[in-house]
Every structure is written in structure tokens, then in C-alpha cells.
Amino acid sequence: MKRWLLFAVGVAIVIAATAAAAVAVGEHLAQQRAQRVVKVAVRPVAYRSDAPALERGRYLYASRGCADCHGGDGSGRTLVDDGNGTRLAGPNITNGNPLVAAYVEVDWVRSIRHGVSPSGRPLRLMPSVDYNRLTDDDLAALVAYVRQLPPAQGKLRGVIELPLPARVLYGFGAIPDAFEIIDHGLPPAQPVPEGPTAAYGQYVAQMCLGCHGPNLDGGRIPGGPPDWPPAARLTPGADSALLRYADAAAFKRMLKTGQRPDGTPIAVMPFESLAQLSDTDATALFRYLKGLPGA
Numbered sequence: 001m002k003r004w005l006l007f008a009v010g011v012a013i014v015i016a017a018t019a020a021a022a023v024a025v026g027e028h029l030a031q032q033r034a035q036r037v038v039k040v041a042v043r044p045v046a047y048r049s050d051a052p053a054l055e056r057g058r059y060l061y062a063s064r065g066c067a068d069c070h071g072g073d074g075s076g077r078t079l080v081d082d083g084n085g086t087r088l089a090g091p092n093i094t095n096g097n098p099l100v101a102a103y104v105e106v107d108w109v110r111s112i113r114h115g116v117s118p119s120g121r122p123l124r125l126m127p128s129v130d131y132n133r134l135t136d137d138d139l140a141a142l143v144a145y146v147r148q149l150p151p152a153q154g155k156l157r158g159v160i161e162l163p164l165p166a167r168v169l170y171g172f173g174a175i176p177d178a179f180e181i182i183d184h185g186l187p188p189a190q191p192v193p194e195g196p197t198a199a200y201g202q203y204v205a206q207m208c209l210g211c212h213g214p215n216l217d218g219g220r221i222p223g224g225p226p227d228w229p230p231a232a233r234l235t236p237g238a239d240s241a242l243l244r245y246a247d248a249a250a251f252k253r254m255l256k257t258g259q260r261p262d263g264t265p266i267a268v269m270p271f272e273s274l275a276q277l278s279d280t281d282a283t284a285l286f287r288y289l290k291g292l293p294g295a
Contacts, residue, residue, distance in 0.1 A: 027164075029172060030167045030171030034122075035121065037120035038116055038122060039120060042109050043109065044106040045109050045139050047147070048143075053145075056138065057141035057143070057145025060138060062276040063273055064273060066146075068272055068273050069125065070092075073149065075092050075096070075153065076155045085163030085164070086166070087159055090125060091155055091157050092155055093146055096152045096154065102118075113132050113188075114182060123179075124178075125158050125160060129178050129181055129210045130208070130209055132184075133188065165226075196279075197284055198290075200280075201283075201284035202288045205285055205288055210222070211268075211269075212233075219231060219233075228267070231268075242290060258271035
């Protein structure tokens, strides 16, 4: 009996030591991953400052999630602070941040489209998968609007504080950076005539890819805190979230209110931004999603 007890204790010690070693290795790898330098081929997009570009940029900033992470004034904003070790905040992206004030044309493209800082480090919070396929005109408009924001005081860098298990998972590559899930070889999207059409809705739907997946099938949100629910499936099927919305009007009410037709709230979705979608964009998005082929 004592022999078996000693054996069990020995096994437990070995398991504990192995786990501790794995945690230590994961922590070390996480620090290395966060500091690594990557290279992407970047084509600059010329600056614009004309009135139509500024107005289009204002709309994109408000409706495509930029304000959710960086605040309406661009000074930075806390996304998550759960009191359990997870704190995420977007940085100040106005010229009040000397790092941003030093940006040249190619730096904006590298950051927005590719999720990589001017120094070559992955921008871990930047959901560039949603912006990678912006047309050159839309990217130029967005940059034009951000560059004219009044210099603001705020945190210069983003805040990424994760609990130990998440840091270890990041270290071992289980939590990807946006940089890793982007096809950097894809050219920018070509302009699509703006209107309440499925073709234009496909362009609008680029903003959904980061959470709902490249095929919009839903599932775990890459890089999201562990307590976030999976993203809903948007493709046809018995479990598709689109089954709840009989028409574009019902879909647009959800975007405006953050509630399903039965009144239950939807978690995690960036409704502050989604509520700013124009009637044209929301209708086009609905028509595109409704026309998706089944998975």
C-alpha cells in the first residue's frame, strides 16, 4: 500500500514539475512572440484631405469599429477590464501621440491593413483582418479623418494584460495575432457601387471577418478573452443567427438596439459602431448574408 502511495506521490510531483516547466516556457515564448519583428510588403496609399474624403472617413471611423477601440476622439479606450487579470485598451492614435505623429503614408497602410507597427512588431489588438480589404479610397479617407483629429492626451501604447493561462496559450501560438490570419498577398478590394445590394454588402461584410471567421461560420473569436461566447454562425443552416431576422428591417433593429427580436441582448458585438451603419450599408449587409451558400 505504501509503495503505491509513494508511486502516486512521485507521479503527482512529476506532473506538477512538468506543468510548471510548461508554464515557464509558455511565458518566455509569449514575451518573445510579442517582441518579434515581421516583414510585409506594403504599398503606400497617398494622403487625401479633401472634404468628401474627410466625410467618408468620419463615417468609416464611427461605423467600422475604430471608435470602439480608440475612442471617439482617438485618445484611446479600454475595451475589456474584467477584474480577473484581463485588461485590453486601444492606444491614442491622434498626433498627440508622438509615435503616430511620426507616421508616413506607408506606416498607416502597414498598421491598418496588415496589423504591423512601423517597427515591424505585430499589433496584437489591431483587428486588421477586418480592414485588410478596404479599397484604397476608403483607406485614404479613414487616414485623412484620423490625421485631422485634434491632438489628444491619452495612453500612447495599447494595453494588453492577460491572465497566466492566456499568456501561456499565446506563447504556444494558440492565440493568434491578426497578422497571422491575414493573406498579405491579396490586393486591395476594387470599388463596388454603393447601394442596397448583395454585391456591396459583401464589401461591408469585411468588417465581420475578424470575429465571425473568414467564411462567416462563427466559432471561437481569435484572441478574445476566454469568457467571450463564440461568434454566431452567419451562413445558412439550422443554427444560423440569420434565421431570426425575417427581413432587413428586423436585422437593422438588431444593429441599432443590440437585441434579438425576442428582446434578449447580444453579447460582445460592437453595437456602438454597428448602430452608426447607414441604412444602405445595413440593408446591403443583410442581403449579402441572406444570400450566402450553406457551409
